[in-house]
Amino acid sequence: xxxxxxxxDLPELTAATVxxxxxxxxxxxxxxxxxxxxxxxxxQVRMLECALVDCTADTAELPGVTxxxxxxxxxKAQTLGFKEGxxxxxxxxxxxxxxxxxxxxxxxxxxxxDSRIDLLSLRGTHIRRLTLSNCRxxxxxxxxxxxxxxxxxxxxVGELLSDGARMTxxxxxxxxxxxxxxxxxxxxxxxSSEQIDDIxxxxxxxxxxxxxxxxx
Numbered sequence: 046x047x048x049x050x051x052x053x054d055l056p057e058l059t060a061a062t063v064x065x066x067x068x069x070x071x072x073x074x075x076x077x078x079x080x081x082x083x084x085x086x087x088x089q090v091r092m093l094e095c096a097l098v099d100c101t102a103d104t105a106e107l108p109g110v111t112x113x114x115x116x117x118x119x120x121k122a123q124t125l126g127f128k129e130g131x132x133x134x135x136x137x138x139x140x141x142x143x144x145x146x147x148x149x150x151x152x153x154x155x156x157x158x159d160s161r162i163d164l165l166s167l168r169g170t171h172i173r174r175l176t177l178s179n180c181r182x183x184x185x186x187x188x189x190x191x192x193x194x195x196x197x198x199x200x201x202v203g204e205l206l207s208d209g210a211r212m213t214x215x216x217x218x219x220x221x222x223x224x225x226x227x228x229x230x231x232x233x234x235x236x237s238s239e240q241i242d243d244i245x246x247x248x249x250x251x252x253x254x255x256x257x258x259x260x261x
Contacts, residue, residue, distance in 0.1 A: 049156050050136045052116045055094050066090060066107075082122070177202075177220075187215070192233070207231065 058076035065072060066082075069089045076095065082102035092112045099119040106126040115135045123143040130150040140160040148168040157165075158178040165182050167175075172192040177185075183203040187195070192212045197220040205217065206226040212233030222240050225231065228248040236244070246256070 050114050050116055050134050052096055052098070052118060055096060055114065055116060058094075058096055061095075187212075188230075207234070 056074060058074055061072065061075035061077045063077070063080050063082065063085065065075065065077075066085055066087050068087045069091075070087070071091045071093075072095050073093045074095065077097045077100060079098070080100045082100050082105040084104070085102065086106040088107070089109045090107055090111075092110065092115050094114045095112070096116045096118070097120060098116075101120070102122040102125065104124040104126075105122060107130070108126060108128045110127055110130040110132075112130065112135055113133045115132070116138070117136070117140070118138045119140070120137075121141045125142050125145050127145070127147040128149055130147060132147075132150065132155050133153045135155045137155070137157045138159055140157075140162065142160070142162045144164040144166065145162050146166045147170060148166055149170060151171045151173070152167070152175050153173040155174070156176045156178065157180055160180045162180065163183045164186065165184070166186045167190050168186055169189045170187070170191075172187070172190055172195050174194045175196075177197045178199060180197075180200040182201070184206065185202050185204070186206040187210045188206050189209040190211070192210060192215055194214050195212075196216045199220060201221040201223070202217060203223040204226055205222060205224070207215075207230040208227040210230055214235065215233055216235035218235050218237040218240065222236070222243070225244050225247065228244065228250075
């Protein structure tokens with residue numbers, strides 16, 4: 046079961062500012078409240094038992110971040126880049142993000158809940174355990190990812206892109222799934238019977254099957 050890190054689970058935190066976000070910074074037990082992260086681009090930041098609450102950004106980039114026991118809540122951004130990051134025991138909650146780019150990283154016991162994300166890109170990411178709960182995601186891109194356990198509960202996923210992904214278990218049976226982008230990369234996908242009916246035409250086309258309704 047995915048461990049969930051809530052804000053209330055963290056110890057008493059020390060206030061931080063955007064000036065503390067510098068390359069290779071080590072942030073331990075700090076809280077960043079209501080900060081404008083627009084234009085932030087710093088690499089290799091380490092965060093341990095930290096919280097980012099009600100922050101905003103047009104574009105922010107934190108490539109190579111290592112985040113353990115971290116809570117990110119109420120964040121609003123156009124583009125948020127966490128490429129090649131290592132997130133463990135982390136929660137992203139109540140977010141509104143245009144593009145959340147976490148390609149090429151590693152996610153272990155990460156929960157995303159009650160969030161609206163236009164594009165959630167996890168291309169090439171090693172997903173050990175990831176849960177999406179009550180989220181609206183227009184495009185979920187796990188192409189080329191290695192996925193051990195990904196579960197989506199409630200909410201909607203407009204399109205799932207899984208080209209080249211190696212999936213042990215991706216359970217989307219409990220969400221409203223609009224479409225799959227590549228029917229040939231579905232091994233390990235868990236669907237409801239209704240979802241099977243929805244993707245059957247695309248799967249038939251991919252397999253070269255002609256479907257003709259019988260006539261009386």
